[in-house]
Amino acid sequence: MYAETGSQWNVAELEDAAHRHLISPAEEMSKLGTSGGRPLFTSADGIYIRDSHGRTLIDGPGGMWCTQVGYNSQPIADAIAAQALRICYNSPWYSINGPASELARRIAAFAPGDLDHVFFTTGGSSAVDSALRFMQFYNNVLGRPDKKAIICRIDGYHGSTHLTAACSGRAGNRPNFDLALDNVSFISAPNVFRRPRGMSEEAFLDMLVAEFEERVETLGPENVGAFLAEPLLASGGILIPPKGYHRRILEICRRHDILYISDEVVTGFGRCGHWFASEEVFDIVPDIITFAKGVTSGYVPLGGFVISDAVLARVSGENARGSFYTNGYTYSGHPVSCAAALANIDIIEEKGLLAHVREIAPYFQEEIRKLGELPLIGDARGTGLVACVECVTDPDAEEATDFDKEVALRVDRYCYEGGLIVRPIGSMCVLSPALIITREQIDDMMAILRGSIVRVQDELKAEGRW
Ligand SMILES: Cc1ncc(COP(=O)(O)O)c(C=O)c1O
Known part of the structure; x- marks a missing residue:
């Protein structure tokens, strides 16, 4: 049994099992079946x-x-064990659980502006995918079936689902995959280090904002549903945009009723010294913030998005037009993951x-x-x-x-x-x-x-x- 023997497994046998049977993310296929150096x-x-x-x-x-x-946190391990024994699972399709409800309340409390409702997923890719699918749902319910284009950035990374992979502009992730590119449009990365030679940072910022505005015009504002952006491009190489970048792009989004989705899968949960970086560090209150990773400190998988009440109000209650947001997962709001997240948040607070x-x-x-x-x-x-x-x-x-x-x-x-x-x-x-x-x-x-x-x-x- 793993619980009893896991720490005593024979390393050579485990490595051999991996070579024979395990496929890892970013597997170098020519080396499948060899050590691969991992x-x-x-x-x-x-x-x-x-x-x-x-x-x-x-x-x-x-x-x-x-x-x-950090690793080896007893309180998180205890919270996971206690919740697994109390109730390890409930179907989110027709019931709710305590940890997910409480976690939604906690996240809503520290999310900026009127971002007050949380949808839970299983990780970062599913969080971004769900946010994008919300944008599609939203515009369909609003009777704007053409307003679906997603503007994102070269060198951005948003995940490994069909749609989030399409929105990820890192060249290295693309070869040999079919990408759902129909409604995806890329603009330049705000890469200050690699900006055109001799151009000031201010002029570079103006150029980036103008590029976004022109792209909206070219596509037609009535066809653009969302701008999707990490506050800082993480996997794309720690690209921190010039000051004012997000704010100016948000203003254009507001003018054209384009949803601003801030992908905080990396920057959320303290990485930049705040629960979320959008407002405190980058001076914007977006419509949707996606999160994952740090929400549980990596102890168990969890992700989600938190969304603005103003946006939700347009497609809920009297405005719902009979709709159901049928996007979801067997493990949305998984009670064990949410219990781990609550313990994690407690530690972040208690330790300051x-x-x-x-x-x-x-x-x-x-x-x-x-x-x-x-x-x-x-x-x-x-x-x-x-x-x-x-x-x-x-x-x-x-x-x-x-x-x-x-x-x-x-x-x-x-x-x-x-x-x-x-x-x-x-x-x-x-x-x-x-x-x-x-x-x-x-x-x-x-x-x-x-x-x-x-x-x-x-x-x-x-x-x-x-
Ligand atoms: C900004 C960002 N969004 C989304 C994802 C995808 O998250 P996951 O790997 O948990 O699916 C990542 C992963 O690194 C990320 O960096």
């Missing part, structure tokens, strides 16, 4: 994770931007983690920017507890080169050897540690990253490649 993690505590070779590492990316309160992030983030950002002074690093950026360094071997190149990506992978490998996971995304090494991280642990993390970058710089010079 570590097998066996246990974790706080900000640290251990692999099957007994190596203890700082988990730099915090799982996948999700382990807010939002204030802790606001206090420690400036130090974290200062330290990451110091790495930007190394010759191999073209840019070092971030906000809150999310940051990256971008490896640039050729300052004249307009975009990241294959060599840049190879170099970032090498930095990543040396970090791992030194005791730190940094998730390389293309040419970028990304950090988004658990919110409980201390100043000393930030120092440890930066020292390993710096040492690895310097080692790669020295090697590249010795190899005559740089």
Whole structure:
């Protein structure tokens, strides 16, 4: 039985089972059935994770931007166990449960503006997918069947369902997949570092806003249903838009009755020092905010969206026109997941983690920017507890080169050897540690990253490649 023997499983046998039977996300198909180089993690505590070779590492990316309160939390484990024994499941299609109701109340209380109703899903992709399907439903009920186009950004990432994958503009995710692109339109990423040479940040912002406005005009405002955007593009490379970007785009959306969906799957639940970043950090109250990841600190899957009362009022009550929002999942509002989220929120509150992030983030950002002074690093950026360094071997190149990506992978490998996971995304090494991280642990993390970058710089010079 797993509960009794899980910790004693034979590692070689488990690795063999994975090679024979497991397909992982982003599987390199030519390597299916071989080791593929993925570590097998066996246990974790706080900000640290251990692999099957007994190596203890700082988990730099915090799982996948999700382990807010850190690993090995007894209160969350207890809440999960207690709820599993009390009532592990109820069908959300015809009943409700206590944890989902209470969690909806808590999330509504700290969501901005009149965002007051919560729909729960199973993760981030299903959260965004459900929000987009709400937009389609909404416009159908309002008798505007053509108002369905979704404007999103190159380099954005919103998930792996048919629709959210179509709305994700990261080139690397697209080959060999059919994408539901009919009603999806991409505009430029607000990539300040890669903006046209010689252009000021202000002019770049004007250009981005003008591009959005022109796209709305080209498509016809009567055909545009939603603008979908992460407050900062996370998987796209920690792209923080110029100040005022979201606000100006929101104003255009309001003018044309376009729903603004803020995808806070990464930025929600404390990553930027607030429950949500939309209003507090980026100065907007969108119509819908999607969330997942940090809502349970990664202990169990959960996601959802929180939506404005004003929007809901247009298609509910007297305005419902007999409609049912039939989008949903067997596990919408799963009681065990919601109980874990409630325990997680309690910990964030009791430990004052939002204030802790606001206090420690400036130090974290200062330290990451110091790495930007190394010759191999073209840019070092971030906000809150999310940051990256971008490896640039050729300052004249307009975009990241294959060599840049190879170099970032090498930095990543040396970090791992030194005791730190940094998730390389293309040419970028990304950090988004658990919110409980201390100043000393930030120092440890930066020292390993710096040492690895310097080692790669020295090697590249010795190899005559740089
Ligand atoms: C901004 C954003 N939205 C949506 C998703 C998809 O979430 P999930 O992987 O939980 O389905 C992700 C995943 O990284 C994300 O970063």
